[in-house]
Amino acid sequence: MNALAADRKQWARDHAAALRNLYGPLDGEGLVKIMSQLEFRGRIALVSSFGAESAVLLHLVAKVDRSIPVIFLDTDKLFGETLRYRDRLTRLLGLTDVRTIEPDPVEVERRDPNGVLWRDNPDACCRLRKVEPLARALEGFDAWFTGRKRFQTSERAALPNVESANGLVKVNPLISWDQEALEAYRVAYNLPPHPLVEDGYVSIGCMPCTDRVADGGEYRDGRWAGTGKRECGIHLEAEGSGI
Structure with a gap:
């Protein structure tokens, strides 16, 4: 790691810690407003999968400022329903600035010419189609909103409202919301559900790596089922959580 990158990561860690001290347990629209209008005005984006619960955070952001950039990673392996959603x-x-980001076609041809890397090496596929494109898309920003929630996995159970990773501050406005709160908000604002939810899909990612979740199953059981994989990689970094 060069000195500039190390300094940037240290800045993000220090800044995230200071923001946690300032804003404590704040979440929801209040956190979106402070981060986008005060702390990172013009320097923050929302990264959205337009998945099962994405309408809630997208709506919160739109209430504050419809021009906040929204980054959508089109891996070329998504459900058609997600693209239409x-x-x-x-x-x-x-929303006035939705940026659809695709993987580098040269790298796809070099590293996944047959389109089956998801089957042979799902971590490498996620890096090619999600992690690397997102890193490019976030260049020029200091912070980004994520839609992660504590209830989703045991690894996310201790998430703070503000953290850092890879030299950027990450803001989690929905960390304390459970599925009941998310659904109540969606219904209250008459937001359309993702069309695959009623068909048994709970957490929705790329088509080859997403299955339905059986009754009584855990939230992310349908993601990379049978592989032991829990995250695509965009919320992981080499030195740890970054908190």
């Missing part, structure tokens, strides 16, 4: 929510919420 992206278009529907963009129109419904009046």
Whole structure:
């Protein structure tokens, strides 16, 4: 790691710690407003999968500022329903800066010419199609909103509202929301559900690596089922959590 990158990571860690001290347990619309209008005005983006619960955070952001950039990673392996849901929510919420980011076609041809890297090495596939494109998309930003929640996995159970990773501050406005709160908000604002939810899909990612979740199953049982994989990689970094 060069000195500039090390300094940047230290800045992000220090800044995240200071923000946690300032804003304590704040979440939801209040956290979105402070981070986008005060702390990182013009320097923060929302990264959204337009998945099962994405409408809630997208709506919170749109209430504050519809021009906040929204980054959507199109891996070329997504469900068609997700792409159409992206278009529907963009129109419904009046989002003015939705950026669809795709993997580098040269790298795809070199590293996944047959399109089956997801089967042979899912970690490498996620790096190619999600981690690397997101890193490029976030260049020029100091912070980003994520949609992670504590209830989703045991690894996320201790998430703070503000953290850091890879030299950027990460803001988690929905950390304390459970599925009941998310659904109540969606219904209250008449937000359309992702079309695959009623078909048994709980957490929705790329089509080859997403299955339905059986009754009584855990939230992310349908992601990379049978592989032991829990995260795509965009919320992991080499030196740890970054908190």
